[in-house]
Amino acid sequence: MATPQNTIAIVYDYDQTLSPSYMQDEVVFPAFGINKDGFWRRCSELVREGGYDSELAYMKVLLDTLGMDRPTNAELKTLGGNLNFYAGLPDMFEEFANGLLSAEHVSHGITVEHYIISSGMKILIEGSRLAPYVKAIFGCEFAEDTEGRITFPKRVISHTQKTQYLFRINKGLLDMSQDVNDHMDPEIRPVPFPNMIYIGDGPTDVPCFTVMRKNGGEAIAVYNPDDPARAGFKKCFQLSAHADRVKHIAPADYRQGTHLRMLLEQMVEETANRIVAERRTAIETGTVRAPKH
Numbered sequence: 001m002a003t004p005q006n007t008i009a010i011v012y013d014y015d016q017t018l019s020p021s022y023m024q025d026e027v028v029f030p031a032f033g034i035n036k037d038g039f040w041r042r043c044s045e046l047v048r049e050g051g052y053d054s055e056l057a058y059m060k061v062l063l064d065t066l067g068m069d070r071p072t073n074a075e076l077k078t079l080g081g082n083l084n085f086y087a088g089l090p091d092m093f094e095e096f097a098n099g100l101l102s103a104e105h106v107s108h109g110i111t112v113e114h115y116i117i118s119s120g121m122k123i124l125i126e127g128s129r130l131a132p133y134v135k136a137i138f139g140c141e142f143a144e145d146t147e148g149r150i151t152f153p154k155r156v157i158s159h160t161q162k163t164q165y166l167f168r169i170n171k172g173l174l175d176m177s178q179d180v181n182d183h184m185d186p187e188i189r190p191v192p193f194p195n196m197i198y199i200g201d202g203p204t205d206v207p208c209f210t211v212m213r214k215n216g217g218e219a220i221a222v223y224n225p226d227d228p229a230r231a232g233f234k235k236c237f238q239l240s241a242h243a244d245r246v247k248h249i250a251p252a253d254y255r256q257g258t259h260l261r262m263l264l265e266q267m268v269e270e271t272a273n274r275i276v277a278e279r280r281t282a283i284e285t286g287t288v289r290a291p292k293h
Contacts, residue, residue: 002187006110006279008271009169009196010264013162013208014118014125014139016201016232017252019085020224023120024058027079034065055119055140059153063142070149073123073142080127086224088254088261093133095256100265105272108279112268113191117165119157119204136174138165159204163211169196193217195275197267201252202235209245218248218267222260225251 015022029036039061046057063070093114101110113135116125122139125131140157142150155176157165167173168180172190186192193215198208201222212219221239223232236249250260 003190004109005187005190005192005195006108006275007191007195008110008112008268008275009115009135009191010112010268011115011117011166011169011196011198011208013200013205014116014120016224017199017205017222018089018116018130019083020226020252021084023080023083023124024062026084027082027124028062028076028121031079032066032069032071039065053156053158055156055158056153059140059142059156063150063152070151072148073144073150074148076121076123076150077127080124080131081129083124083128083130085130086252086254088256088258090129090133092254092261093130097133100268101272102269104276108276110272110275115165115169117157117162117208119159119162122155136169138162138168160207162205163207166193166196166198166208166211195271197264197271201232202239206239206243206245209239213245218271219246220248220250220260220263221246222250222252225253 012018019026024039025036028034029039042061043054043057046052046060047054050057052060096112100112114133116130116134116137116139118125118137118139120139122137122141125137125139131137138157140153141155143152143154145151164180170189170191170193171180171184173180173182193212194217196212196217198205198212198217198219199222200208200219205221209219209221211217221236223236227233236246239245240247240249248263250263251258253260255261
């Protein structure tokens with residue numbers, strides 16, 4: 001039996017997409033007196049000279065730098081409460097919960113869900129003001145030792161591995177114990193790719209942009225509008241105008257009436273209208289008219 005495919009999923013990267021700052025710079029380094037420039041320089045050395053993946057590099061350098069003063073995940077989660085975001089967040093999530101969908105859309109059981117897939121630290125996002133609005137958060141995680149202190153990378157999500165989590169959303173396999181590679185027929189996947197919108201900020205999101213494009217989903221590349229060097233804009237322009245990775249780019253401003261906000265609202269409206277039209281067609285083609293007397 002086919003699954004009602006009436007969920008629209010908006011999926012976000014985190015760093016430079018929802019926030020202009022890197023989460024470690026913003027809340028972890030100040031809390032533990034870590035020098036930002038020295039930290040990232042050491043990470044770059046591990047990647048360049050040691051052959052490390054960049055995500056494993058930052059997790060190792062963090063553990064090495066903290067030494068015996070490693071915090072617990074609970075302490076890190078508390079730090080997440082201090083994370084800041086681009087203009088319009090978390091307000092947009094609240095506003096989307098009321099009035100985004102029409103009465104007709106709601107009558108057909110259509111809903112909008114939000115997801116975050118990050119190569120940053122999941123625990124920080126879980127402690128943030130965004131967490132109550134998000135269906136699932138995927139990010140790098142630390143295991144804890146017997147004293148509760150972070151001790152070893154438990155889960156690492158590189159920019160190429162982020163695509164796995166798009167398929168988890170697509171198949172509804174949000175529990176990490178579920179094998180995302182299990183076969184699932186398209187008609188029983190709860191969130192088909194045409195019902196998905198992915199928002200990222202640059203080259204590290206290219207694998208996700210590619211998955212969305214190949215499978216009929218939508219993608220938006222966003223940039224920091226307050227960067228005088230226009231570095232983010234140039235990356236997005238390259239992805240759109242030259243690399244043909246995304247159709248849409250927009251300033252990362254989530255307030256009502258902005259370019260990004262209107263793109264999201266239009267994409268959600270068109271997707272919801274399509275779901276309603278498909279539902280009507282299915283009812284009409286599956287209905288056998290009663291004989292006339």
